[in-house]
Structures are given as structure tokens and as C-alpha cells.
Amino acid sequence: MPGTVERxxxxxxxxxxxxxSAAASLRGEAAAPGDKSVSHRALMLSSQAPGVTRxxxxxxxxxxxxTAKALRSLGVTIRQGEVWETEGVGIGGLAESAExxxxxxxxxxxxxxxxxxxxxxxxxxxxxxxxxxKRPMKRVIEPLERMGAKITAxxxxxPLAVTGAADMLPARYRLPVPSAQVKSxxxxxxxxxxxxxxxxxxxxxxxxTENMLRFLGFKVEVSTLSHREGDGGGxxxxxxxxxxxxxxAISIHGHQRITPxxxxxxxxxxPSSAAFPVVAAxxxxxxxxxxxxxxxxxxxxxxxxxxxxxxxxxxxxxxxxVGGEKVADITAETSALKGVVVPAERAPSMIDEYPILxxxxxxxxxxxxxHGLSELRVKESDRLAAIVESLAAxxxxxxxxxxxLYVKGGDVKGGATIATHFDHRIAMSFLVLGMASNDPVTVxxxxxxxxxxxxxxxxxxxxxxxxxxxxxxCQAPDRKASSGIHPLVIAVDGPAASGKGTLARRLxxxxxxxxxxxxxxxxxxxxxxxxAGKDPRDRAAATEAAQTIDADDLSNPRxxxxxxxxxxxxxxxxxxVREALLEFQRNFARSANGAVxxxxxxxxxxxxxxNFKFFVTATLYARARRRHKELSGQGIEVVFESVLxxxxxxxxxxxxxxxxxMKPAGDALVIDTTVLDAGEVFERACGVVEKSREAEKQHxx
Ligand code: DC
Numbered sequence: 182m183p184g185t186v187e188r189x190x191x192x193x194x195x196x197x198x199x200x201x202s203a204a205a206s207l208r209g210e211a212a213a214p215g216d217k218s219v220s221h222r223a224l225m226l227s228s229q230a231p232g233v234t235r236x237x238x239x240x241x242x243x244x245x246x247x248t249a250k251a252l253r254s255l256g257v258t259i260r261q262g263e264v265w266e267t268e269g270v271g272i273g274g275l276a277e278s279a280e281x282x283x284x285x286x287x288x289x290x291x292x293x294x295x296x297x298x299x300x301x302x303x304x305x306x307x308x309x310x311x312x313x314x315k316r317p318m319k320r321v322i323e324p325l326e327r328m329g330a331k332i333t334a335x336x337x338x339x340p341l342a343v344t345g346a347a348d349m350l351p352a353r354y355r356l357p358v359p360s361a362q363v364k365s366x367x368x369x370x371x372x373x374x375x376x377x378x379x380x381x382x383x384x385x386x387x388x389x390t391e392n393m394l395r396f397l398g399f400k401v402e403v404s405t406l407s408h409r410e411g412d413g414g415g416x417x418x419x420x421x422x423x424x425x426x427x428x429x430a431i432s433i434h435g436h437q438r439i440t441p442x443x444x445x446x447x448x449x450x451x452p453s454s455a456a457f458p459v460v461a462a463x464x465x466x467x468x469x470x471x472x473x474x475x476x477x478x479x480x481x482x483x484x485x486x487x488x489x490x491x492x493x494x495x496x497x498x499x500x501x502x503v504g505g506e507k508v509a510d511i512t513a514e515t516s517a518l519k520g521v522v523v524p525a526e527r528a529p530s531m532i533d534e535y536p537i538l539x540x541x542x543x544x545x546x547x548x549x550x551x552h553g554l555s556e557l558r559v560k561e562s563d564r565l566a567a568i569v570e571s572l573a574a575x576x577x578x579x580x581x582x583x584x585x586l587y588v589k590g591g592d593v594k595g596g597a598t599i600a601t602h603f604d605h606r607i608a609m610s611f612l613v614l615g616m617a618s619n620d621p622v623t624v625x626x627x628x629x630x631x632x633x634x635x636x637x638x639x640x641x642x643x644x645x646x647x648x649x650x651x652x653x654x655c656q657a658p659d660r661k662a663s664s665g666i667h668p669l670v671i672a673v674d675g676p677a678a679s680g681k682g683t684l685a686r687r688l689x690x691x692x693x694x695x696x697x698x699x700x701x702x703x704x705x706x707x708x709x710x711x712x713a714g715k716d717p718r719d720r721a722a723a724t725e726a727a728q729t730i731d732a733d734d735l736s737n738p739r740x741x742x743x744x745x746x747x748x749x750x751x752x753x754x755x756x757x758v759r760e761a762l763l764e765f766q767r768n769f770a771r772s773a774n775g776a777v778x779x780x781x782x783x784x785x786x787x788x789x790x791x792n793f794k795f796f797v798t799a800t801l802y803a804r805a806r807r808r809h810k811e812l813s814g815q816g817i818e819v820v821f822e823s824v825l826x827x828x829x830x831x832x833x834x835x836x837x838x839x840x841x842x843m844k845p846a847g848d849a850l851v852i853d854t855t856v857l858d859a860g861e862v863f864e865r866a867c868g869v870v871e872k873s874r875e876a877e878k879q880h881x882x
Contacts, residue, residue: 198800198853199598200608200627200638200650202615206515207461207468207644213450214640215240216476217633218361219506221248221289222393223446225297227267228257228275229372230397231441236265238448243632243802244287250822251294254278255305261821272373272436277303284309284339286603286632289362291339292321293390296366299330300373301345308340312603317559320358321366328352328370328378351376351435355428358556359529361387364431372399374435381406382429386529387480391431392505396446398439402432449476449508453533454634456484457609458644460541462513463493464617469514470644477509483531484538485511491518491545518545520590525553532556535586536610539568543577544617545590555584560604567607571599575614575622596620605629609637612648631802631855638856650853669694669775670790671870672783675797676832676843677746678804678811680854680862684797685779687863692870695772699780699787700749702727702762704741705734707748712739717748720755727752727761743812743819743827750831753781754838763787781835784846793873795866796845799855804828 220240225248227234239245249259256276258268275298284291284307291307295318298305308314319337326332329349334341351374354367364380368390371378391401406427455475462468477485477497488495494516497509518541523531531538535557542549557564565581572579576594580587595618601608608624615622630637638648671688675681682698689696709726710717717723739745752758766787770776778787784794799807805825812819835843845851850869854862 198626198628198650198855199623200612200648201621201623202612202646202648203621204465204618205616205646206465207458207470207641207646209644210471210473211458211640211644212473213452213455213458213475214242214634214636215448216389216451216506217242217244217453218289218387218389218451218481219393219448219476219504220245221287221293222365222389223448224248224252224259224265224267225293225369226390226393226397227444227446228252228259228269229272229297229369230269230399230439230444231271232269232443234267234269234397234444234446236267236446236448237263238450239265240448240451240633242635243285244290246822246825247283247285247287248290248294251278251282251284251290253820253822254280254282255298269441273301275301277301278305281306281308281340284313286310286313286629288313288316292318292362292366293369295321295325295332295341295343296369297372298343299325299328299345299366299370300347300349302347304342304344306340306342314339320360320363324352324354324363324367325370327354328367328374330370349374351378353379353381355381356383356386359384359386360556361390361529365390368394368401368431368433371433371435372437377432377434379430379432382431384526384529385429385480387478389478389506392478393446394433396505397444398442399437400434402430404430404432406430446504449503449506450474451633452476452478452481452484453606454637455511456534456537457613457634457637458641459485459495459511459513460488460537461613461616461641461646462644463488463495463516463518463541464544464613466515466617468645470512472511472513474503474508475511477507477511479507480530483527483529484534487521487523487527487531487538488518488541490521491541491549492516493518493541518542518590520545520547520549520588523549523551525584528553528556533560533606536564536568536606537613539572539579539586539588540610540614542588542590543572543575543579543593543614547590549588549590551586551588553584554581554586558584560606563602564604564607567600567602567604568610571597571607571611574599575611575618593618594620595622598623598625601626601629603629605632605634609634612641616646616648628800628855631800635802650856668771668773669792669870670770670788671777672788672791672794672846672849673777673779673797674781674783674785674795674843674845674849675779676781676804676835677828678808679797679799680807680859681779681795681797683859684795684852684862684866685777687859688866688870689777691863691867692775692777694775694777695769697766697769697776697778699762699766699778699783700746701735701740702730702765703749703753703758704745705730705737706752706758706762707750708737708739708742708745709734710752711745711748717751720757723752723755724757724761727758747827747831750834754834754840756840759786759840781843782841784849785844786841789846793866793870794846794849796849796851797862798851798853801825801829801832803855
């Protein structure tokens with residue numbers, strides 16, 4: 182059950198993934214990560230264009246990887262590399278997926294793919310994580326059902342099944358809510374439906390789908406209507422369209438014949454991500470930065486317009502067109518901001534930016550009023566409530582009334598721990614607030630940041646920010662027996678690919694201790710079974726193997742194979758196997774030289790008396806990246822998602838088993854290595870051991 186795994190992973194990380202930011206000034210240049218909206222569309226739309234499309238700068242965040250995975254399940258060949266490649270199957274070329282499409286946290290992937298699969302006479306099942314399962318899907322279900330698809334959803338939410346039909350009808354549909362995702366879902370369905378499908382927009386929304394379709398050779402017609410059109414059940418107030426006149430109609434003809442061609446797509450930097458360093462530079466003293474290659478499509482640039490109105494020293498330079506999108510380099514420097522009124526009609530062009538705008542408003546002179554924010558209630562979290570609650574925690578006066586938000590600017594205290602509700606933009610916004618407030622700010626869980634901005638901390642710290650993982654919630658390691666002299670026992674636990682082995686080896690080398698990788702014991706048991714043609718689930722055979730492993734088994738190069746890791750995880754759940762290996766590990770720990778042991782239960786079961794206990798972890802995504810890179814380095818070609826799935830499966834099994842489940846000991850120091858390199862992890866752990874031994878030596882004197 183993927184949902185269960187995610188919840189478990191999130192729970193595992195909850196204790197370990199808080200982050201804190203403190204006052205800083207920013208200088209230098211950086212490039213924002215690829216735009217999320219464009220990345221999703223680059224993969225999806227190129228799958229519809231016959232020919233090979235090479236995609237550079239794709240955002241390799243979890244949401245986009247879920248799109249890639251879903252497309253692969255639907256029969257599209259996608260190759261991952263520095264430059265990604267998709268082989269277009271053409272209109273009507275998707276295949277029925279044998280699997281349920283797990284969309285993780287991604288609303289864009291879900292809604293657009295629902296449209297893409299709707300005109301196919303088969304059923305596609307969608308699921309997602311807890312947060313995505315709360316987001317409204319009726320807005321897509323309704324028009325797709327009108328066009329002839331049958332959709333079964335749990336009260337208008339995920340999980341849901343789309344059963345399409347080959348004879349769907351083209352629609353003329355007026356959007357009741359301004360949503361680029363709904364517009365795109367209808368247009369993507371229209372690609373594979375005979376006739377002309379038209380979406381009427383009373384209010385402009387992101388046009389990346391239209392731009393990308395055109396770039397790939399499809400014809401998309403856009404016209405301004407001289408009147409307001411009544412069809413489509415639109416109930417919303419008409420608001421002026423930036424293109425002037427009445428509603429705008431966007432039409433696509435189905436089954437277009439386009440000449441096969443190869444394409445190159447360069448994904449521009451995401452303005453929604455660039456927003457964080459840009460606002461941070463405006464707020465922090467003595468700052469000046471340049472962010473290169475940012476998408477400044479007018480329908481995405483609402484934040485930059487607003488910040489300029491607030492008095493920001495912000496400039497877009499070197500504007501150019503790349504892959505159908507307008508791109509620029511943005512400079513930002515320390516500015517004295519003033520409060521403004523942000524009109525409702527600007528909301529679609531900056532819907533994701535209100536959390537960071539609210540942070541900017543907290544430092545502005547006077548009040549900022551932001552209108553038309555009803556969509557914020559149905560984002561990754563109830564963002565409107567989260568913004569108000571988090572600002573209040575930092576001493577800022579803010580209130581939500583209807584779909585408006587009011588923030589009074591002034592001196593910002595900070596000093597709070599913010600509940601992010603697994604919302605990446607709340608997490609990043611309040612880390613930015615902490616860079617300019619009087620006291621540092623902590624966010625309780627920064628793991629969600631990886632969904633849109635995997636290198637957020639590196640980029641910000643590279644510009645001079647001070648964002649770090651506080652060791653809060655971790656008790657100091659027990660030092661009672663260390664006495665500054667051997668024997669010293671260090672326990673290092675953690676999930677696969679967290680970096681625990683590297684840390685353990687370095688500590689052993691540094692302090693002259695013996696080292697045991699206890700995972701190799703379980704691997705040896707798994708290997709014996711696999712190479713004897715036995716099933717690792719065979720309890721009796723596993724027990725016998727555990728009782729008979731020898732030193733030669735432990736140096737067998739096959740131990741490191743991925744399928745042996747999986748087998749090890751299976752056999753390690755048998756109490757008899759653990760029992761058979763326990764005494765060996767405890768004896769090893771009693772070595773006269775002192776010892777470092779790494780594994781899953783060293784601090785909790787094998788050596789609860791260890792002098793120092795570390796629990797090394799990292800987000801699932803970061804660990805999968807490392808493992809994937811390691812395997813590629815060894816010339817082993819594996820699909821990234823399968824590495825991700827393997828680790829996920831192993832985490833679940835190792836963490837859920839009844840006996841000695843993987844978990845940090847209550848007195849372990851938890852180190853999250855998501856944004857640390859091996860040297861930094863070692864420095865941190867080594868510093869703890871050395872400081873404590875030094876203190877004890879002095880105490881002994
Ligand atoms: O650390 P590793 O990937 O080599 O470990 C392989 C498996 O062995 C792991 O998935 C769970 C099991 N293991 C365990 O249960 N307890 C340990 N102390 C070490 C490993």
C-alpha cells in the first residue's frame with residue numbers, strides 16, 4: 182500500500198527532518214531548478230508527438246518523477262539521464278496500464294493524465310498520498326464525464342478510476358474555476374477526440390500546455406470573444422482577461438496529423454522556486470543576487486509585478502524565448518517594502534506565491550491585502566489557514582477574511598517552530614522568514630521541499646543563507662562508559678543508502694576501532710538461500726543458513742547485489758535468524774580495540790549500552806538518488822523509479838517487522854543526511870564523540 186509507506190516514511194522522518202534558518206545576507210548567482218509545470222508538460226506532451234524529444238533541465242522532483250513513472254506504465258518509453266528522452270507514441274498510442282498509477286503528491290500529474298487517458302476505451306486507476314487524496318477532483322471529473330468518460334471516485338477525491346470511450350464527444354466548456362490543470366485536462370482529452378474541443382476562460386490561467394503543444398507542432402487556436410459565454414456552467418464572476426475584451430476561447434482539433442520530428446526542450450527555471458531566494462534577498466540586509474534563466478511567462482510573473490509595486494529593487498534582464506516560454510535573469514537586492522493591495526484577478530498568475538508574498542508583506546511598511554485566494558484552501562494543505570497560523574506564531578498580525586488575506590508589516594520576531602503540514606511552500610517560506618526575523622525560525626518537517634525544489638538548502642546556503650538541521654529532539658548520547666579511553670562502542674543505525682556505512686567506517690578509522698557491517702550478516706543469510714535456489718521466505722532454511730554462515734560468506738562480492746539486499750531484508754524479520762546472529766555481534770562489540778557496528782538495531786537491541794548512538798537517515802528520494810548514482814557508477818543500468826521502489830519496500834519491511842524494527846534509539850543522535858555530504862556527516866558525529874571524550878578526560882583529571 183503506497184499510502185501506508187508514505188505515511189510511514191513521513192513518520193520516520195518527522196523526528197529527524199526539522200530545519201532552522203537564521204539571519205544572513207545573500208550574495209552571488211544561482212540558477213533556479215526547472216519549472217515544475219513545464220517539466221510535467223514536457224514529458225506528457227512529448228509522449229503525444231511522434232519522434233524523439235530530448236529534455237534538458239527537467240525538474241527531477243518527486244512529482245515529476247511520478248509523471249514519468251505513470252507515463253511508462255501507459256507504455257511510453259522514457260530514458261532518464263542528464264538529458265531525458267521520450268519516444269512519442271503519437272495520438273491514440275497509449276497502452277492500458279496494468280498497475281494503479283500512484284501519483285504521490287502531484288495534483289498536476291493526476292489531473293492532466295486523467296484528461297490524457299479519458300479518450301481511451303480502457304480503465305486507468307489513480308491513487309495518491311494522503312494530502313493529494315484530499316484535493317478536489319470534481320472539477321476535472323465533471324467536464325470529462327460530459328465528454329463521455331465514466332469516472333468513479335471516492336466522494337470526488339482519489340482514489341479514482343477513469344474509464345474512457347473511443348467515441349467521446351468534443352466539448353465546448355467554460356471553466357467555472359480558473360484552473361490551468363482543468364483547462365489542460367480538457368485540451369489533452371481533446372487531442373484524441375474527433376472534432377474541435379474548446380475551453381472558454383473567463384480569467385487567464387497558465388498557458389504552458391498551449392505553448393508546449395505549439396512548440397511540438399500541434400495547432401492551438403486562441404481567440405478573444407466579444408461577449409461573456411454562458412455555456413459550461415460557469416458561475417464565477419467574470420474578471421477582466423489580461424488579453425482584453427471578453428472571455429478567451431482556446432481550441433484544439435482532435436487527431437491532428439503532425440509530421441514526426443525530433444525536438445529539444447530546455448525547461449526554464451521555475452519562478453515559483455526562484456521566488457524564495459528573490460524574496461530572501463529583498464528582506465535580508467546587505468544582499469544582492471542574480472537568479473539565471475527564470476521563466477517569466479506573464480501568467481506566472483504575478484509575484485514579481487507585486488513585489489515591484491511594493492518597492493522591490495528587482496529587475497528582469499536579458500529576456501528571451503526558450504522552448505515557447507519567455508525567460509529572463511532576475512536581480513534582487515535589499516529593499517524597503519511597503520504594503521499594497523493585490524487584486525483578485527492577479528491570483529492565477531501567482532497562486533503558489535502567496536505564502537512567500539505573505540512573508541514579504543510581514544516585513545513591509547503598512548498592510549498588504551491579498552484578494553481572491555479561495556484556491557489556497559485546497560492546495561497541498563489549507564494554505565490560507567497555515568499562513569495565518571504560522572505568521573501569528575512569528576509575532577506577525579495577519580487575518581483571513583473570506584478569500585482575502587491581510588498582513589500587517591513591521592518588526593518580525595520569529596523564534597517559532599512552524600508546522601508545515603507537509604507543504605513544501607510553507608516550509609520554504611518560513612525558512613526565508615527566519616533569515617530576516619529577530620530570532621531564528623524552525624520548520625518541523627522539511628522533507629516536502631523535495632517535491633518542488635530538491636536543492637533548496639544547497640542553493641540558499643550557497644548564496645550565504647544559514648539553513649541547517651538543528652539537533653532538536655535528540656538527546657545527547659549516553660557517555661557513561663566512554664571514559665576517554667577504549668574500549669569505546671559506537672552504534673550507527675539507519676535505513677539503506679542513508680550513508681551510515683560510510684560514517685561508521687570513517688569513525689572506526691579515525692578512532693582506531695574495529696568495524697562490523699551487520700547488514701552483511703543478514704545479506705550472507707539471504708545470499709545462501711538465493712544461490713541455493715531457495716525462497717528467502719522459507720523460515721527453516723533461513724534459520725539454518727544463519728546458524729552456519731562463516732567468514733568467507735562475509736567477503737563474498739555477491740553480498741552487495743541489490744536482490745541480495747532484498748532477500749536480507751526478508752530473512753531479517755525471522756526472530757530465529759536474529760537470535761542466531763546476535764551473540765556474534767555482541768562478541769564483536771566487546772573487542773578489546775573498541776568497535777563501531779552499523780545496522781538497524783544496534784542502538785536498540787545489539788548494544789543498548791553503546792557509548793554513542795547515531796541514527797543516520799535521509800529522505801527516500803535522496804537515498805534513491807545516491808543508490809542510483811552508485812549503481813550507474815558500477816555500470817549497472819537501472820531505472821531510477823525501481824531503485825526508489827526497492828528502497829521504499831525495504832524501509833517498510835525493516836521498519837514494520839515485529840522484532841527489532843528499524844528505529845532510532847531514544848538516546849540516539851539523529852543525523853539527517855539529505856543535504857549533507859559524507860564529510861559534513863562525519864564532522865558532526867566525530868565532533869560529538871571528541872567533545873564528549875575531551876570533557877570526560879578533563880573530568881577525570
Ligand atoms: O544495511 P544493509 O542494506 O546491508 O542491510 C540489509 C538488510 O539486513 C536490511 O534491509 C535489514 C537487515 N538488517 C537488519 O535487520 N538488522 C541489522 N542490524 C542490519 C541489517
